[in-house]
Amino acid sequence: MAIMMERVRFAYTDGVSVLEDFSLSLPESGVVCLFGPSGCGKSTLLRLLAGLEQPQSGRIRGLPPRTAAVFQENRLLPWLTALENVALPLEREYPRPQALSLAQEELANVGLADAADQRPGALSGGMQRRVAIARALAYPADLLLLDEPFSGLDEALWSGLARRIAVRNENRLTVLVTHIREEAETMNARILRLEGPPLRRREER
Amino acid sequence: MTRSTITRANKDGKGGGLFRRLAAGAGVLAFWLAVWQVISMLVGQELLVPAPLVVVRAFGRLVGTVEFWAAAGHSLLRVAEGFLCAVAAGSVLALLTTRFRLVNALASPLLHIVRAAPVASFIILALVWIKTNALPSFIAFLMVVPMVWANVEKGIRATDPLLLEMARVYRLGWWKTLLRVRIPSVMPYFMAACTTGLGFAWKSGIAAEVICRPVLSIGKKLQDAKVTLETPDVFAWTITVVVLSLVLEKVLVALARRFGRRYGVAD
Incomplete structure (x- = not known):
């Protein structure tokens, strides 16, 4: 089922309205890129889609369970190894041995098979980023939200990952927030140009 | 370098490190024993500062008696009882005060009073209320509760909200979020409170024993030795307390490391 945002209004406690009467329809699958300048409200839109914020008026329909x-920050648990970090969300869906095996596979896919037993503190920024990406890719979600997922990665790495994500997620919806056009193009994304605040659409390709 | 060479090198490195640490520890111990010996010689009166060897002899004599073990055992039990109850109560209070503003408003003054009031005041007051045998545990409890309470509260408040959001998005659920995010976030604060609190539990528990004099206790033995001017025995009992406190702390840390790595206990 497609996701529908209908006349959504959202403001933070400081009173600045980020979304004002904002409507948007997202398809069931494929990659949609929210493209716009920093501070226009893209990340807030992503937080609404993630269920981390609730609209103050209007509604969002069709959000998958x-x-x-992949957040702007890696948000890895520093006391767990890379493998345990990736496996953690999977433990709700699968028995632990299977969760660990899937996590190991996903770490190998992002080129970190040898770093499975390392804790995030022992990894470089780019490696931590890839662990966060592996965690998101391993999780059997219907909606994948990517907030500037490739920041800190060199071109060879990010372009490879971007292509892999696009192919693997053909049948589910991926929402990518970025202000780098090449990332959207590499993922063959439908681009929604945005501006604000308050957030509004400019044109659609 | 082959894998076996690396393993061997690591093992050698670890072994060398342990030897160096032991040697350094022995060196520090020798230094302070020498300082003690010099002070004892300068004072020249065993009654005031007995020499290390005299204290070691007194310690050896005490260790050979059943009374020593009974007194040490009972004191250990009292301190451990007070400490463990304080850890449990302090953690629960921290949970309540971070969760409910009203509880925080009501309980905060209590925390400040217990922190600021002298131990002796509590001991004398508690003597009126509580049985002699239970008093040291109660005093140890009272001294450790604010420490655990304040530290755990700080840990709860310092939990990274971004990690909690991650847990929400990935639907970790209440139990897994508690085990994998909340408890590990609090753990460094909790462990700091426990290691410091253990020392305080010993200090305050033995002080209470000295005043209320339960039959089988290190505190009573200390007081008896003082009254009969057996200064080497006072030193020997004090060393006993220090050793017991250190052993208990090491056991606590070792257990936490053995079972708590996944819950935020640092290596």
Whole structure:
């Protein structure tokens, strides 16, 4: 089922209105890129889709039960190894041995098979980023939210990952927030140009 | 370098490190024993500062008696009882005060009073209320509760909201979020409170024993030795307390490391 945002209004406690009467329809599958300048409200839109914020008026329909996300920050648990971090969300869906095996596979896919037993503190920024990406990809979600997922990665790495994500997620919806056009193009994304605040659409390709 | 060479090198490195640490520890111990010996010689009166060897002899004599073990055992039980109850109560209070503003408003003054009031005041007051045998545990409890309470509360408040959001998005659920995010976030604060609190539990528990004099207790033995001017025995009992406190702390840390790595206990 497609996701429908209908006349959504959202403001943070400081009173600045980020979304004002905002409507948007997202398809069931494929990659949609929210493209716009920093501070226009893209990340807030993503937070609404993730269920981390609730609209103050209007409604969002069709949000799937399972969502995976790569946030702007890696948000890895420093006391767990890379493998345990990736396996953690999977433990709700599968028995632990299977969760660990799937996590190991996903770490190998992002080129971190040898770093499975390392804790995030022992990994470089780019490696931590890839662990966060592996965690999102391993989780059997119907909606994948990516908030500037490739920041800190070199071109060879991010373009490879971007292509892999696009192919693997053909049948589920991926929402990508970025202000780098090449990332959207590499993922063959439908681009929604946005501006604000308050957030509004400019034109659609 | 092959894998076996690396393993061997690591093992050698670890072994060398342990030897160096032991040697350094022995060096520090020798230094302070020498300082003690010099002070004892300068004072020249065993009654005031007995020499290390005299204290070691007194310690050896005490260790050979059943009374020593009975007194040490009972004191250990009292301190451990007070400490464990304080850890449990402090953690629950921290949970309540971070969760409910009203509880926080009501309980905060209590925390400040217990922190600021002298131990002796509590001991004398508690003597009126509580049985002699239970008093040391109660005093140890009272001294450790604010420490655990304040530290755990700080840990709860310092839990990274971004990690909690991650847990929400991935639907970790209440139990897994508690085990994998909340408890590990609090753990460094909790462990700091426990290691410091253990020392305080010993200090305050033995002080209470000295005043209320339960039959089988290190505190009573200390007081008896003082009254009969057996200064080497006072030193020997004090060393007993220090050793017991250190052993208990090491056991606590070792247990936490053995079982708590996945719950935020650092290596």
